[in-house]
Amino acid sequence: MEGDGHNGLNFTMQNRLHNYKTLPQILAANSAKYGDKQTAVRDKAFGIWQKYTWADYYRYMEKTAAGFAALGLRRGDTLCMVVENHPEWLFSASAAHALGAMTLNLFTSSIAEELNTSISRIDSPIVVVQDQEQTDKLLEIKDKLPFIKKVIYIDPTGMTSYEDDPWLISYARLLETGEKYLQENRNFITEEIDKNRPDDIAVMIQTSGTTGIPKLAMLSHRNLLSIALQWTEANDIKPGENWISISPPAWIVDQMWCFGVALHSAMTINFPETAETVLDDFRDIGPSLIITSSRFWEDMASSIRVKVSDAGWLKRNLFYLGESVGKQVVEKTSKKQQIPLKLQIMYKLMSKLVYRPLLDRIGCSHFRGAFTGGHPISPDVIHFFRAVGLNLKQCYGLTEAGGIFQLQPDNEVKLETVGKPLPLTEVKIAEDQEVLVKSKAVFSGYYKDYETTQNAFMDGWLKTGDAGYIDADGHLLIIGRKEDIIRNKSGEAFSPDFIETRLKFSPYIKEAVIFGENRPFITAMINIDLGNVGNWAEERMIPYTTYMDLSQQPAVEELILQEVQKVNEQLPDLMKIKVFILLYKLLDADEEELTRTGKVRRRFVYGLYIKIIEAMYRNEKSVSVLGKVRYRDGRIGEIETTVKINKVE
Numbered sequence: 269m270e271g272d273g274h275n276g277l278n279f280t281m282q283n284r285l286h287n288y289k290t291l292p293q294i295l296a297a298n299s300a301k302y303g304d305k306q307t308a309v310r311d312k313a314f315g316i317w318q319k320y321t322w323a324d325y326y327r328y329m330e331k332t333a334a335g336f337a338a339l340g341l342r343r344g345d346t347l348c349m350v351v352e353n354h355p356e357w358l359f360s361a362s363a364a365h366a367l368g369a370m371t372l373n374l375f376t377s378s379i380a381e382e383l384n385t386s387i388s389r390i391d392s393p394i395v396v397v398q399d400q401e402q403t404d405k406l407l408e409i410k411d412k413l414p415f416i417k418k419v420i421y422i423d424p425t426g427m428t429s430y431e432d433d434p435w436l437i438s439y440a441r442l443l444e445t446g447e448k449y450l451q452e453n454r455n456f457i458t459e460e461i462d463k464n465r466p467d468d469i470a471v472m473i474q475t476s477g478t479t480g481i482p483k484l485a486m487l488s489h490r491n492l493l494s495i496a497l498q499w500t501e502a503n504d505i506k507p508g509e510n511w512i513s514i515s516p517p518a519w520i521v522d523q524m525w526c527f528g529v530a531l532h533s534a535m536t537i538n539f540p541e542t543a544e545t546v547l548d549d550f551r552d553i554g555p556s557l558i559i560t561s562s563r564f565w566e567d568m569a570s571s572i573r574v575k576v577s578d579a580g581w582l583k584r585n586l587f588y589l590g591e592s593v594g595k596q597v598v599e600k601t602s603k604k605q606q607i608p609l610k611l612q613i614m615y616k617l618m619s620k621l622v623y624r625p626l627l628d629r630i631g632c633s634h635f636r637g638a639f640t641g642g643h644p645i646s647p648d649v650i651h652f653f654r655a656v657g658l659n660l661k662q663c664y665g666l667t668e669a670g671g672i673f674q675l676q677p678d679n680e681v682k683l684e685t686v687g688k689p690l691p692l693t694e695v696k697i698a699e700d701q702e703v704l705v706k707s708k709a710v711f712s713g714y715y716k717d718y719e720t721t722q723n724a725f726m727d728g729w730l731k732t733g734d735a736g737y738i739d740a741d742g743h744l745l746i747i748g749r750k751e752d753i754i755r756n757k758s759g760e761a762f763s764p765d766f767i768e769t770r771l772k773f774s775p776y777i778k779e780a781v782i783f784g785e786n787r788p789f790i791t792a793m794i795n796i797d798l799g800n801v802g803n804w805a806e807e808r809m810i811p812y813t814t815y816m817d818l819s820q821q822p823a824v825e826e827l828i829l830q831e832v833q834k835v836n837e838q839l840p841d842l843m844k845i846k847v848f849i850l851l852y853k854l855l856d857a858d859e860e861e862l863t864r865t866g867k868v869r870r871r872f873v874y875g876l877y878i879k880i881i882e883a884m885y886r887n888e889k890s891v892s893v894l895g896k897v898r899y900r901d902g903r904i905g906e907i908e909t910t911v912k913i914n915k916v917e
Contacts, residue, residue, distance in 0.1 A: 290464040291365050298322045298326075299322045301322075305321070309324075311539045312549055317552065325362075329359050329366060331447055332359045332360055332363035333364070335444075336363055336446075338449040339393075339442075340417050342368075345394075346392050346472065347360065347361070348372050348387050349373050351422065351517055361373075365470050366464075370470065377857065379405070380406075386482075389716075390715070392415070395416055397419060416435075420437050421436060466493075467489070469487070473523060475667055486712045492528040495672075498673070498707075499690065500532055502691060505535060506533070509536065510536050510553050512549065512550065514540060521642070538553050538555060559663070559672070562640045563642070564640075566646070576588075586621060589618070590621065593615055595655040598655050602681055623657035645662060646770050651683050664686035674689055674695065680741065696738075700750070701735040701737065701750070702732065704732065735747040735748060756784050757786055760842050762784070764870070768780045770835045771831070771832070774835075778796060783881055783884075790846055791847045791848060792847075793849055794828060794832075802818060805824065808823065819851065820852070820912065829848075832845050844916075846915070850912075852893070879893060883913060890911060893908070
């Protein structure tokens with residue numbers, strides 16, 4: 269069965285796409301059209317928003333590109349960046365694209381050896397880093413990176429003692445170098461931009477690496493502009509609309525939007541001051557659109573629920589009434605049923621008393637569209653936000669497909685699905701239930717890996733690696749990773765993801781890992797949410813000192829037991845959790861238990877905690893473990909503890 273959304277737009281869009289060229293050419297066109305009349309980028313620092321017009325954007329790109337050229341960046345090279353969400357990232361990446369170079373962003377949370385592995389694969393001659401912390405990581409492995417000519421740091425804070433190191437140069441100095449270069453080569457950047465072609469590689473994205481060494485997916489200018497055109501048309505995005513960038517630059521989503529959607533539609537990109545100020549920044553600028561990870565929305569939903577539970581009787585019960593009314597409206601709307609007059613009146617009343625005040629408080633009152641992607645999200649989270657008036661919709665995609673290619677249309681949101689394909693995108697289901705996709709946004713291949721690139725396709729269709737099906741309304745439902753679909757001892761198939769996402773809707777559960785392959789029943793290993801559970805414990809005068817201590821408190825075990833029982837009520841017998849443990853430490857990307865995007869490396873975790881898993885299936889009451897922990901200073905130590913095994917009745 270196949271789906272191809274928005275067929276009426278396809279012919280016109282194909283013609284428009286044919287006329288598009290490269291990302292720097294779009295930037296140049298926006299600069300010429302909007303000049304200093306329209307804001308392209310905002311960045312908040314010390315509580316003040318700094319504005320850059322489209323003309324500013326182009327000028328900074330031009331000076332940055334000239335600086336790179338003076339330092340030796342050439343066509344076909346790769347510029348590596350370890351940066352955060354700031355304008356300098358845009359200017360640097362666009363500058364590299366103008367010179368015909370590729371860009372690769374790495375997570376700022378990466379440790380030094382991870383950076384060494386990634387940078388060494390591409391022999392990047394220039395690396396742009398955010399600050400002293402990232403600079404120190406590269407200095408630690410400098411001997412392993414002889415091909416790097418210069419490291420450019422953006423934030424000069426704390427860098428005074430580094431000024432004499434010829435390997436390092438500040439971004440401010442780079443701009444000065446670029447200005448001098450342009451004085452001697454006035455038409456250089458324009459000439460370089462004209463040399464670029466639509467099928468040239470613009471961006472490389474490192475995949476999550478859940479099953480091994482991350483691959484480098486290559487996206488061309490055409491790939492990014494194709495997905496941009498699809499999003500712009502499907503969501504009627506207008507020039508000057510506000511979008512806020514809060515996902516890491518190393519993730520495909522912000523690459524897709526910053527260098528695709530925002531350029532093509534002339535949106536205004538907004539960078540928040542810090543992760544902690546995001547909600548305040550929402551209120552400042554009133555963004556109309558946002559797309560970010562499911563974890564963001566899960567954490568926000570948990571935070572709201574905790575605050576509601578701590579509120580006074582009147583506010584708490586008014587919220588619960590508003591939530592109930594909102595859910596009734598959402599359910600009837602999703603089923604295209606008529607809403608009774610009494611319910612309409614109640615909904616308008618709750619909008620004034622509950623929904624609008626809440627959305628104002630969390631800075632989301634201006635959103636006309638909010639999207640969640642990445643890891644699967646519980647339908648309960650979607651239901652919760654839509655019930656309080658936020659137009660949150662699930663979407664779906666992957667790096668190799670150019671980003672998000674599937675989303676829920678406004679007028680037919682179904683909580684359990686990821687919607688329909690974007691225009692110019694085809695989706696079908698293979699015989700083994702794998703989701704296949706075809707569009708001009710599909711990537712150009714993996715860097716220096718022809719065999720894996722070939723294996724990524726089936727008769728011209730990209731294999732997503734996910735299992736799913738298309739329902740009678742043409743909506744795609746994702747079951748889980750194809751490789752993660754497992755069978756119990758009786759041969760019945762189930763998806764661990766399906767259960768895990770429902771567990772994580774609880775404000776008290778941070779992470780969950782489900783086991784049950786070739787086993788007689790389902791077990792779970794759970795990380796508590798330290799903040800929410802810690803507050804819960806303090807309110808009840810339950811003393812604790814560390815995460816490990818808190819996780820093993822009998823009252824906390826009882827709290828999580830109740831949360832697991834709530835989830836079990838929603839699951840078929842096959843998927844019900846019979847036994848669980850509260851892990852004595854948080855799963856950690858630095859210890860390779862999670863990817864840098866927060867996904868569980870399931871097989872690695874299974875091998876690491878096999879003693880605990882086997883004990884859960886042996887009907888034991890507890891298990892003694894000797895585990896490794898990584899301290900904040902990087903030291904690795906051992907801890908000995910006893911983990912209680914909890915049965916779910």
